[in-house]
Every structure is written in structure tokens, then in C-alpha cells.
Amino acid sequence: MSVLVMKFGGTSVANLDRIRRAAKRVGVEVAKGHNVIVIVSAMAGRTNELVGWVEETSPLFDAREYDAVVASGENVTAGLMALTLQEMDVPARSWQGWQVPVQTSSSHSAARIEGIPTDNIMAKFAEGMQVAVVAGFQGISPEGRITTLGRGGSDTTAVAFAAAFDAVRCDIYTDVDGVYTTDPRICEKARKLDRIAFEEMLELASLGAKVLQTRSVELAMRYGVRLRVLSSFEEQSDNAGTLVCAEEDIMESNVVAGVAHSRDEAKLTLISVADRPGIAATIFSALSEAGVNVDMIVQNISEEGRTDMTFSCPTNQVARAEQALEKAMADAVLNYRELIADTAVAKISVVGIGMRSHTGVAARMFKALSDEGINIKVITTSEIKISVLVDRKYTELAVQALHDAFELEKAG
Amino acid sequence: MSVLVMKFGGTSVANLDRIRRAAKRVGVEVAKGHNVIVIVSAMAGRTNELVGWVEETSPLFDAREYDAVVASGENVTAGLMALTLQEMDVPARSWQGWQVPVQTSSSHSAARIEGIPTDNIMAKFAEGMQVAVVAGFQGISPEGRITTLGRGGSDTTAVAFAAAFDAVRCDIYTDVDGVYTTDPRICEKARKLDRIAFEEMLELASLGAKVLQTRSVELAMRYGVRLRVLSSFEEQSDNAGTLVCAEEDIMESNVVAGVAHSRDEAKLTLISVADRPGIAATIFSALSEAGVNVDMIVQNISEEGRTDMTFSCPTNQVARAEQALEKAMADAVLNYRELIADTAVAKISVVGIGMRSHTGVAARMFKALSDEGINIKVITTSEIKISVLVDRKYTELAVQALHDAFELEKAG
Known part of the structure; x- marks a missing residue:
């Protein structure tokens, strides 16, 4: 059976x-x-x-x-x-x-x-x-x-x-009829993927591609369940939609599987924070207690006992974050010169399990953005993902440039 | 508790x-x-x-x-x-x-x-x-x-x-705010009853007073549950509504508790049926198999081996009843001269546990109807109920006349 x-x-x-x-x-x-x-x-x-x-x-x-x-x-x-x-x-x-x-x-x-x-x-x-x-x-x-x-x-x-x-x-x-290399509404070259690895899908799901619940992808990965996403509004063949599966079930693939974007991002920077061991814990505990979902975190090199600390969070949590940090300043557990909020940023990410074995992905990404004159504000990386914050007005341009740079319109 | x-x-x-x-x-x-x-x-x-x-x-x-x-x-x-x-x-x-x-x-x-x-x-x-x-x-x-x-x-x-x-x-x-002596929409003298016996409520419920489900009244009677019907749309005192209870909880009561009516009645008469033992069983088995809910049944005295048989059923079952009887005739299990359907009748009933101990209720009922020139077509009685079929156009008149005749506007 x-x-x-x-x-x-x-x-x-x-x-x-x-x-x-x-x-x-x-x-x-x-x-x-x-x-x-x-x-x-x-x-x-x-x-x-x-x-x-x-x-x-x-x-x-x-x-x-x-x-x-x-x-x-x-x-x-x-x-x-x-x-x-x-x-x-x-x-x-x-x-x-x-x-x-x-x-x-x-x-x-x-x-x-x-x-x-x-x-x-x-x-x-x-x-x-x-x-x-x-x-x-x-x-x-x-x-x-x-x-x-x-x-x-x-x-x-x-x-x-x-x-x-x-x-x-x-x-x-x-x-929707499957998982795409990027949002087809902002990049007409977006291509439906026949297969995508669990890990890639997880990164894409958490980056705002709302096709599948993150939890369900995690569960499928843990139990090795072959997940297929497909449209109930179109006639379907046997290999319609996108199969979300284990890495070893994907024979050939592009280094980068997809480009994700999220416009609901804000960047906050604490200028000249008095640096001491545990300062990051102090800052992010205060934010966590205030219910702020911090995403990216970047700390500059410390000079003369002071440093700059930058992080991102959803735009509707900026007020809460500011309040929490000002309170920490007032309570004298934190000392900084200035808090700068930039609420007009977007996060652009490239995701792909191929990054594990291919070098130069970051360089290619940064060059593509630079060629379009897009300034990168923050960078974070994981094993299979590189994310950058850019001015929100460049969202579409950045996505299209990266889609071209990694030739995602061609099957891997 | x-x-x-x-x-x-x-x-x-x-x-x-x-x-x-x-x-x-x-x-x-x-x-x-x-x-x-x-x-x-x-x-x-x-x-x-x-x-x-x-x-x-x-x-x-x-x-x-x-x-x-x-x-x-x-x-x-x-x-x-x-x-x-x-x-x-x-x-x-x-x-x-x-x-x-x-x-x-x-x-x-x-x-x-x-x-x-x-x-x-x-x-x-x-x-x-x-x-x-x-x-x-x-x-x-x-x-x-x-x-x-x-x-x-x-x-x-x-x-x-x-x-x-x-x-x-x-x-x-x-x-609704309780059980009434009759339908207030057709008799303005209708009076809310403070108490009514289970048996009376059962007769009224099955006669079309849609206040309570018949099944629930039967269950309450069997287990001695004191049932109170009251309105959720009015402010309520402690003895609001109508209490449906055992006969012994009702100190004094009118001989007749209420007058019920049902307009959804049809009368069918089989003229000159060949009479023999079991003929009633033959007729009503055929009707039952056809899903006809027969209510009242009257059989005239048999003369020269032939009789007339009258029964009532809901109006929307008349066609089904006619079909069943014609088929029985065709199958030669039944022989009659004519089948007459009168689909413009109403059933009027007086109900009261007091009838058990008081005589003359039927006479008073028939006189009241006769005084209004209302012809009675069929009569059936039970221990606490008398029902008659009359022309449907007399429904309101009959209800009002009986409500007056039994002085139901006065508390018992």
C-alpha cells in the first residue's frame, strides 16, 4: 500500500x-x-x-x-x-x-x-x-x-x-505553481524551479517567500519527507510544481538557487558604544525583552574602547527598539553617543547549497550590485546564504541584477 | 451543589x-x-x-x-x-x-x-x-x-x-415568552399559561404549537424534569414563562388548557371499500410503506360488505397517498369505488388533563362550532384531547369560538 x-x-x-x-x-x-x-x-x-x-x-x-x-x-x-x-x-x-x-x-x-x-x-x-x-x-x-x-x-x-x-x-x-528563482512580480525572468533542497527552501521561506510554512519544511527535512508545491488552479503533469527534497536528490544545480528580498526591514546603528566584554549581550537582551526580532547584526572593530553596533529588525518594531535602548542608557547599563534609525532599507539575499563548494559567490554578488551603483549597507553570510541591506528604492534593480549575474533564468 | x-x-x-x-x-x-x-x-x-x-x-x-x-x-x-x-x-x-x-x-x-x-x-x-x-x-x-x-x-x-x-x-x-392557551396571532384573547402538564404540552407540541420539541417533552415527563419555557428577549422574574411539569404540580386548572390548530391537513375518503377482516391493515400498510403520515382515521359502519374509510395526512403527502392506494387497487389487494381528496381542511383541537374527570367537553365543543355554523367533517378523541377537521377557511373562527366557549382568557 x-x-x-x-x-x-x-x-x-x-x-x-x-x-x-x-x-x-x-x-x-x-x-x-x-x-x-x-x-x-x-x-x-x-x-x-x-x-x-x-x-x-x-x-x-x-x-x-x-x-x-x-x-x-x-x-x-x-x-x-x-x-x-x-x-x-x-x-x-x-x-x-x-x-x-x-x-x-x-x-x-x-x-x-x-x-x-x-x-x-x-x-x-x-x-x-x-x-x-x-x-x-x-x-x-x-x-x-x-x-x-x-x-x-x-x-x-x-x-x-x-x-x-x-x-x-x-x-x-x-x-502558486511552485517555487521560483525570485519573485516573478519584480523580475520577469524568474524561473520555476523543478527541485530545491530543504535547506534552500528553509532560507527562502524565512526570507519571505511565503510558499511554505518554515515549520513544515523543517519537519520535512528532519523526516526526509519529499514535499511538492504545486498549483490547484492548473492542470498538472506528473512532475509539475517544485519538489522540495534532500540535497542528494538534486543531480545538478546552479550555485545559487534563488534571490529573495524583503522590504520590511529597518537598520539601526548605535554610534560610539562604550565597549566592554558582554556589551553585545546587554544590548540584545534589552531588545529581546522588548520583543524586538533582531535579524542581522554587525559590529565594527573597537577603537579606543568604543565601537559602532548595527542591527536590523522589522520596520514596525523600530519604536520599540529605540525605547528599549534609551531605557538601557537611562539605567546606565549602556552608553552610546547616538542612535540612528534607517527605516528605508531592503534585504536582498542569494541562497544556494552550491555555495558550500563554490567560492566567489560573494564577490560576484557585490560586483553585480556595484555595477548598478547600489551601495551595500550591511552584509551577513551563512553557509548557504549571503544577505545584504540596500536602500529600499533599489529593491527591484538589485533583484534583477543578481538574477542576471547568477544566470538564474537558465536551468542548472 | x-x-x-x-x-x-x-x-x-x-x-x-x-x-x-x-x-x-x-x-x-x-x-x-x-x-x-x-x-x-x-x-x-x-x-x-x-x-x-x-x-x-x-x-x-x-x-x-x-x-x-x-x-x-x-x-x-x-x-x-x-x-x-x-x-x-x-x-x-x-x-x-x-x-x-x-x-x-x-x-x-x-x-x-x-x-x-x-x-x-x-x-x-x-x-x-x-x-x-x-x-x-x-x-x-x-x-x-x-x-x-x-x-x-x-x-x-x-x-x-x-x-x-x-x-x-x-x-x-x-x-416566545411561554405557552399560550392558543395562537395569539389568531386569537387576541390568548393567555400565557403559568403552568401546563407534560401530557398537555405533548398534545399541543404534536398539534403544531412549535414552542418545544415533542421528544424533549417526552423525555422531561419520563424523568420528571421541570421544564420552563421563557423568552430571552424580555426581562425575567423568578416565575416568568411557562412551567411544564407533572400534573400533581398543577393545583387548579381549567378543564381545557388550550386550543390548537393545524392548517396543513388533508382529508382523504375511500368510498365503498370492499370490507373484510384486515382491510384497515391492508390500506394503512400500503400508506405507511409509501411514507404517508396518517393522523386521524375514521371508519363508518359496514353495510352489505362495503364501508367508507376516511383519514387525514399532511397536504404535501396527498399525491403519494393517492398513488399508493391506486397501486393497491391495481394489484387487486384493495377494492374501492372512489377516492375523494379534500385538501382544504384544518384540524382544531382542545387539550386538557381536566377532561379525564369532567364530562361534557365534547358536547360543549361541538355546540360552540355549530353556533358559528361550522360543519365538522371528522372527529377523533383521546383521553385528554378532542380533534375535529373543519373547512380551512373557518380556522380562526373555530379557534376563537372554542377559546370563548371554554373561557380560556380566565386563569383556572
Whole structure:
């Protein structure tokens, strides 16, 4: 018995017509001989409506009740999908999280999946059931309360089921047809990737390519689940979309897989900080306590006991960051001459596992930006990623220049 | 610990404002020292929306999936009600049917409650929880699937909880302020009853006074649950609404408690049926197999081996009844000269436990109708009820005449 997991997001099940279209795709896979586990989200708009009611009722809501209310959206889709499949003469039934059961932690609204017993569903498959439709995004706590995994949790549900059932693949149907070398809206040469490595996808996901939930990619990497991202709005061939897979499953690839960008970045610089051991810890503890998500950090060489410290964070956290640092100054745990905020920057990153074995990627990147007259404000690197901050007005230009420089329009 | 059950129907929880008003009433009872079990329906309109989706998806739907989809409406209200109570600093949590668990039969969409273990909720009450909000209308089958009790099932849920928890009372909040001597829309002298006996309520419910589900009244009678019907849209005193209770709790009462009417009646007469032993069984088996709900039956005295047989049924079943009888004629299991259908009749009934000990009720009823020139077409009687069929155009006149004749505007 080969199990395939197929996940349909909110726009793919937004109304009865779309549920029918999704069910047809499930039918195609059943015809190929798969037993299919379908993970469904709530119909588009439903979750927002339910969340709105909860927040209006109780601004500081009890997360257990929030979960009980919000999880109902997925239950509706699961039942309707099972009925649609039955109408197509495909033996199917729905499962709610607690019926499987999807065992989670008790962290309501942000629960972690801890176990998925396969016996119930496998027994039904053995009896001739061909499709198990499971309400995504939800589970049951050790106390027997309904939990949810947090927004985008249905991707995580899908990957967790694929891991638990040792599925041949986990297909994530969404409103884009795959993962691109960069955002097609700002670079017309953007090319859909046939394959991308987990590590690359993780960097791209956390850099703002909103195709897949970071958590679900991490989980897929840990359990070696072959993830495929594809569109539910187009006819699909067998190798449609983008396969997110282990590095060794990618025969040849470009050194750089993609160029990501994020406009929601601000750069803050502390000028002439009194330097002493532990000064970085002091600064970033203060920021962390204030709830500031610091991304990039750069420290210049210290001279005469003073240094400059630069970091980036989301633009809407700048005020909070300034407040926290001014308080630290007032409390005399920190001493600096000036705090400069630049809220008009963008982060541009090149990502690729090929960087591990190829040198010169950074030089090529900096030259391409320099050729366009784009000044680099901050640089950080990881093993498979180089990110720079530039003036926000250069976002499109920088992305296009890098896409050209690494010849991403050509397949690797 | 005294447990009170309060049930709020769909119009009483139609939006967040109304949920707040309902929660305030719960708060009043909590302040009196009760532990309250609140049974909620889906927000008005929600169940119809969900049913519509199911029927559009699959006209001959799998009732198990229907139940899973439709039950989600009550879950939303239960969570929102618990949150509203928490906002008022009343310790509360929601329970879905499977969490209690409300154990039911496997008759999906028409399940019967078979047991309600009280330990979970009682343990929470003992810990200081003051309100348990339970999603009405739903339960769990022995197979672990979600079941629903059928339309109006939330009343039944409420009474079943009141019986299981030995509640002091079961208050049913609805959009009317009690049970009336007759329909106030057609008789302005109609008077709200302070008390009514279970048996009378049962007759009135089955006669079309849609205040309470027949099933819930039967259950209340069997377990001696004191049921109170009252409006969620008016300020309430301690003895508001109508108490449905055992006969012995009603000190004094009118001979007749109320006058009911139903316009959805048709009269069919088989003229000159060949009479033989078992002929009634033949006719009514044929009708039953065709799904015709026969109500009143009258057979005239047989003459020369032939008789006339009259019965009534809902107007939309007349065609089906005619078809069934014509087929029986064609199959030679039945022989009659003519089948006459009168689809413009109404049923008028007087109901009262006092009839058991008072004679002359029928005579007084027939005289009142005769005085108005209303011809009686069919009569049937039970221990506490007399029903007649009359021309539909006389419905209002007949109700008003009987209300006057039995002086129902005066308290008993």
C-alpha cells in the first residue's frame, strides 16, 4: 500500500466548486493506486471570521476556547470534501484531529504535534477506504482539549502525516505553481524551479517567500519527507510544481538557487558604544525583552574602547527598539553617543547549497550590485546564504541584477 | 451543589450581542448559587448554511459526514459563550458532545441519547468552575463518529442533561415568552399559561404549537424534569414563562388548557371499500410503506360488505397517498369505488388533563362550532384531547369560538 498525502489550502477549497476541483485531483491519484490522506484547511475567509468573533468577544481570550472555535472551520471542509469524493464513487471519510488522534502539546494556538497513531486510518485503508480526509491545523492535548497549531499549521499537519504514514510524497496544493528563482512580480525572468533542497527552501521561506510554512519544511527535512508545491488552479503533469527534497536528490544545480528580498526591514546603528566584554549581550537582551526580532547584526572593530553596533529588525518594531535602548542608557547599563534609525532599507539575499563548494559567490554578488551603483549597507553570510541591506528604492534593480549575474533564468 | 440547565436557541445566540445578553442571564443564575449547564444551539442561520452546503455537495449524503459538518455550528457558539462568560469573570469552559461524552446511538442525523456521564463536568464544578457550556444537538456514536439528534435536538440535549445531573430545573430560552392557551396571532384573547402538564404540552407540541420539541417533552415527563419555557428577549422574574411539569404540580386548572390548530391537513375518503377482516391493515400498510403520515382515521359502519374509510395526512403527502392506494387497487389487494381528496381542511383541537374527570367537553365543543355554523367533517378523541377537521377557511373562527366557549382568557 502506497500512501500519498495531499494538502489543499484555504483558497483551494474556498467554495463547493473548488472543493470539487480539488477532489478531482485526489481522484486522479487514487486511480494511480495510491491511498490518499487529504489534509484540508478551512474555506478561505472562514478562519478570519471565527478569529474576529473570538477577538471581539474577548480581547485577552482563553486560548483553549479560541482553539475550540477556530478549529471548526477545518471540520466543515473535511466533511464536505469526504462527501464530494463519495459523490465521485471514491470511498472516503473525514477525520477530525481528535478522532485520529493528532496528539499535540498543550500549547494552545501554537501546539506542537507529538504523535500521530496510524492504526485507525490504516485499518480503514485495509477495509477498502481509499481516501482519509483530515481536518488540518488541529489536534488534541493530553487533557482532551482541542488544540490548533497556529496559522499555516495545515502544512505542518500534512508533513507530519506524511512522516507518520511513510508517504511516498506530500503534495501541497496552493495558489502558486511552485517555487521560483525570485519573485516573478519584480523580475520577469524568474524561473520555476523543478527541485530545491530543504535547506534552500528553509532560507527562502524565512526570507519571505511565503510558499511554505518554515515549520513544515523543517519537519520535512528532519523526516526526509519529499514535499511538492504545486498549483490547484492548473492542470498538472506528473512532475509539475517544485519538489522540495534532500540535497542528494538534486543531480545538478546552479550555485545559487534563488534571490529573495524583503522590504520590511529597518537598520539601526548605535554610534560610539562604550565597549566592554558582554556589551553585545546587554544590548540584545534589552531588545529581546522588548520583543524586538533582531535579524542581522554587525559590529565594527573597537577603537579606543568604543565601537559602532548595527542591527536590523522589522520596520514596525523600530519604536520599540529605540525605547528599549534609551531605557538601557537611562539605567546606565549602556552608553552610546547616538542612535540612528534607517527605516528605508531592503534585504536582498542569494541562497544556494552550491555555495558550500563554490567560492566567489560573494564577490560576484557585490560586483553585480556595484555595477548598478547600489551601495551595500550591511552584509551577513551563512553557509548557504549571503544577505545584504540596500536602500529600499533599489529593491527591484538589485533583484534583477543578481538574477542576471547568477544566470538564474537558465536551468542548472 | 444545585445544578440548573439553561438552553438558548439559535435566535437567542444569533450574534455576539445576543450571546452577551444570554450570558448575563446565566450570570444572574450563577449569582443565585447555581452551577449552570448551558446548552447552546448554532447561531441562527448557520445550521441552514451548513445543511445547504452538504445537500448541494451530495444530495444523497452520507449522514455521518452530514453530522460532522453540521455539528460544527454549535461548537462555535459554545466556545464564544464560554469566552463571554469568562469576560464577565464567571469561570466557564466549553464542552463539545464527544468531550462530555454525550453517548448516542449510531442513527446519524436522528441519534438517540443513551448516556451522559456526569463525572467530567462534576469534577470541574468541584474545582470551582461555575458554568459548563455544552454544544447542543450532538453526541458521539459507539464507533467514535459525531452524531446529531436531528432538528430541534438542542431541547432534547438540555432535558437529557437536566435528567443526568438531577437539575433543579431546565430553562428553555426561546423567542416566545411561554405557552399560550392558543395562537395569539389568531386569537387576541390568548393567555400565557403559568403552568401546563407534560401530557398537555405533548398534545399541543404534536398539534403544531412549535414552542418545544415533542421528544424533549417526552423525555422531561419520563424523568420528571421541570421544564420552563421563557423568552430571552424580555426581562425575567423568578416565575416568568411557562412551567411544564407533572400534573400533581398543577393545583387548579381549567378543564381545557388550550386550543390548537393545524392548517396543513388533508382529508382523504375511500368510498365503498370492499370490507373484510384486515382491510384497515391492508390500506394503512400500503400508506405507511409509501411514507404517508396518517393522523386521524375514521371508519363508518359496514353495510352489505362495503364501508367508507376516511383519514387525514399532511397536504404535501396527498399525491403519494393517492398513488399508493391506486397501486393497491391495481394489484387487486384493495377494492374501492372512489377516492375523494379534500385538501382544504384544518384540524382544531382542545387539550386538557381536566377532561379525564369532567364530562361534557365534547358536547360543549361541538355546540360552540355549530353556533358559528361550522360543519365538522371528522372527529377523533383521546383521553385528554378532542380533534375535529373543519373547512380551512373557518380556522380562526373555530379557534376563537372554542377559546370563548371554554373561557380560556380566565386563569383556572
